[in-house]
Amino acid sequence: MQHRSPKTRNTTIIDVAREAGVSYTTVSRVINGKDHIKPDKRERVRHAMDRLGYVVNQQARSLARGRSQVIGLLVPDLGSSYVGEIVRGIDQALQPVNYDVILYTTHRRLVKESAYVTSISQGLADGLILISPTDPEMYVSSLQARNFPFVLLDHTGSNLVDRSVGVTNWRGAYDATRYLIDLGHRRIAFINGRSDLPASAERLAAYQTALRDSGLCVEEALIWQGDYGQPSGYRSTMLLGLEKPPTAIFAANDLMAFGAMEAVREQGLRIGHDISVMGFDDIPQAAQVNPPLTTVRQPLLEMGRAAARMLLQHIADPSHPLTRIELETELVIRESCRPPATRRTA
Amino acid sequence: MQHRSPKTRNTTIIDVAREAGVSYTTVSRVINGKDHIKPDKRERVRHAMDRLGYVVNQQARSLARGRSQVIGLLVPDLGSSYVGEIVRGIDQALQPVNYDVILYTTHRRLVKESAYVTSISQGLADGLILISPTDPEMYVSSLQARNFPFVLLDHTGSNLVDRSVGVTNWRGAYDATRYLIDLGHRRIAFINGRSDLPASAERLAAYQTALRDSGLCVEEALIWQGDYGQPSGYRSTMLLGLEKPPTAIFAANDLMAFGAMEAVREQGLRIGHDISVMGFDDIPQAAQVNPPLTTVRQPLLEMGRAAARMLLQHIADPSHPLTRIELETELVIRESCRPPATRRTA
DNA sequence: TTTCGCGTTGCAAACGTTTGCAGGATGGTA
DNA sequence: TACCATCCTGCAAACGTTTGCAACGCGAAA
Incomplete structure (x- = not known):
């Protein structure tokens, strides 16, 4: 035949x-x-x-060996270099052991995420890394049932945390807010990330706690809802329209911070003088914009490497326990945040 | 057993x-x-x-069917959204026909490119898309010998052009240069891309031709060698140190244009007033920087789609001839280019 | 010369599908 | 009742490897 x-x-x-x-x-x-x-x-x-x-012939080899030397990667997007950097890290860890990567971009469509997950998990890949998944509880149950190796990256909350790599979101956002307060800022706006991602909630909570810890009150009007996209940060212009404008803006990621910077500039204000802007992530561009962005650094490369290593270990020895790896964020001080100018209002 | x-x-x-x-x-x-x-x-x-x-089980299915429903993707990098956009386009075309993508990032290491190519081509994938390959002639011979379906994206020169998708690099760069000249610029600097990529050469040549066509002479001192990375654009600061500085800078891609913009600003000059900056690519950020970048648009999404479609057709029907698809560039006028201010020097 | 052991080699089964071919059931028509 | 076409169904071979097990050859030890 x-x-x-x-x-x-x-x-x-x-x-x-x-x-x-x-x-x-x-x-x-x-x-x-x-x-x-x-x-x-x-x-x-x-x-x-x-x-x-x-x-x-790889197919035949995989079939006979019972493994494929491929790991699946579920990413929301390839738009910003946030994911790009993480993938680079994963790549680095996979290279030496001859693993390949099969890529799925979900664009945050839940149906896609779940469809991919089931399809990958049979034969196509030996393991799976879910980067910043939207709602993994919805669809990973089958993976767990079949003991299919997978880890989450940049995910907090839910019982899946104990097989994930992430950063100290809370600590990072807290430190950043404190830094702004210590510079003398009293009215600090916050641009929140996607509210369906637990990491956003952590950053927001830390911001609020830091304010309270310093005896400042949390003004709802200063909390703007974004979606991690640059345009949503731009819309923070709105914040500037308040009768008492903030002297600093803390965006939950760099992309939104970039958007905020545009908006600030468009209002004829100078960043770092009239208004300070703080980001989160430290993607490569953060150092390159003008003025260079003060931000909370996530060790993206290292996160990718850590996730890949954890997954590989678990594949090699399924009895090897999966854990939560939490890497340290770090405040990177550049030039977009300065002490506030003497107030004009109030 | x-x-x-x-x-x-x-x-x-x-x-x-x-x-x-x-x-x-x-x-x-x-x-x-x-x-x-x-x-x-x-x-x-x-x-x-x-x-x-x-x-x-996908492996078994692939083995039995003789095809894998996977196509390989060789990308230099995931750093900028240039590749990200293209991949999105490819994704869009592959989705409906149930093809997956296996990703290889080469970081422009020739050995990697060639190693990947041979490994992918057996069983793992049904076809291959090479995005902006460095020197494909070196390693695709085995693919051709075995009639393995592959197409190139963003590649010009060599006999492989007739199975590639690209844009009108020459035309785009020519139009852009003419636009600057028509605005009144006479001293236009050019930041070149990687000299090992034929597309760079085309853009450079078009820039030079446009100058000559307008009776302007090409000054070697105004041609700076970059590598498509943002920092290399930044180093164009050097250009500004000339005794007679240019009134406009044309960068061979947006990333380098961003770098140039920083540098300009750092010199205390205003973009669009003291000096104009032109990019190439129109990556999403181009519209978002300040001031919004005037640039030559490559239809990245469409390029990805076109490449994927061409490949799929060829896979479905190997007698279907591969061709060169050349998509139109388009000058996108934003705010980074204006008529030159009245000269201070000379 | 016989025996033992070890380094080499090959056979055959297994991995989990897809699919050509042929046989069986079913129902309609003569 | 006999026959034929049509619709279902199942067997077995094939896809191209990996690997347990058994057998073989050969030199060293007895």
Whole structure:
């Protein structure tokens, strides 16, 4: 029987064996670098492979071995370099052990996330990393039931936390807010991230706590709802329209901070003088904008590496427990935050 | 024999068949939505699948079918949203036909590119898209020899052009330069991209031709070598140190234009007034920076879609010829370019 | 010369599907 | 009742590997 399409039949291990005058088993052993092969035969096989232009068929290999050397990656998007950096980190960890990455961009569509997850988990990949998933409880149950290895990245809340890599969101946002307060700011606006992501809630809560801890009161009017996109930060212009404008804006991520900076500028105000702007993430561009953005650094590369390492360990030894890895954020002081100018209002 | 690791054996089509009291063939038919199945059996199978939590094994399916429903993607990087946008386009085209993407980031390391290419091409993927490859002639010969479907994206030059998607680099750069000249600029600097990518050469050549066509002479001192990275654009500061500074800077991509904008600002000059800045690409941020960047738009999303479509067609019907698809660039006029202020020097 | 052991080699089964072919059931028509 | 077409269904082979097990060859030890 022949299911193959017009494509000419591939050269297989058997063709090589015939060419080299050995058994296909021996060829397989040569391919996989096993010992106990007579040097001359090894050479014969090598030559035959070259002559025939043989290259191993991954599908068959995966099927036989029961693993694919591929890990799945579920990302919301590739728009900002936030995800890009994380993927780079994952890449770095996967490279040395010969794992490949299969990529799924969900654009935060819940149906897609769940459809992908089930499809990946059978055969296609040996493990799965979910980056900033929207609502994983909804669909990972089947993975858990089948003991399929997966870890979450940038996810907090829910019982899945104990197999995730994240950062000290609360601490980072708290420190940032304190820093602004210490600079002398009293009216600090906050641009919140997507409210369906627990990390946003943490940052918001920390901001509020920091204010209260300093005896400042939390004004609802100074809390603006964004969605992590740059345009939503831009709309923070609205905040400036208040009768008593803030002297500082703390955005829950850098992208929104960039948007805020535009808006500030558009109002004819100078960043760092008339109004300070603080970000969160420290994506590469943060150092490059004007003025360079003071922000809370997430070690994105390291997060990716950590997630990949954790997953690999668990794949190699399923009894190896998954844990929560929480990496430290760090306040990166640049030039977008300064002490407030002497007030004009009040 | 049992090769499987500790992992408990997966539930297979056979388990489902037993549970439903039918043959495994029937189960396969139900999975693949073939006709000629009695409705009641179909239902029985469906239920059995649910009960057992069955999900099809992609490897085995690929092996049997001779194709994987996966296409490989070789990207230099995920740093800027340039690649991100293209990938989104590819995604869009692949979604409806149920193709997945396996991702390889090369970071422009030639060895990696070539290693990946050979490994992907056997079984793992049904086709390959090479985004902005560095030196594809070096390693695609084996693909061509085996008639493996692949297309290039953002590649010009070499005999591989006739299976690629690109844009009118020359035209775009020419128009942009003319636009600056028409605004009244006479000293226009050019920040070149990576010199090993043919697209850079096209843009540079177009810039030079446009100058000459307008009777202006090309000054070597005004041509700065960048690498498409933002920092390299920043270093264009150097240009400003000339005794006769340019009144406009044309960067071969937006990222370098951003860098240039920083540098300009750092010199205390105002963009659009003291000096104009022109980009190339129109990545999403271009509209968001301050002032919004005048740039040459590449239809990134559409480029991705076009490449994916071309590849899919070729996979479906290998006799379908591959061609060169050249999409139109478009000058997007925003606010970073204005007529030059009356000269101070000279 | 026989025996033992070890380094090599090969056979065959298994991985989990898809699909050509043929056989069985069913129902309509002559 | 016999026959034929049509609709269902199942068997078995094939996809290209990996790997447990058994057998073989050969030199060293007895």
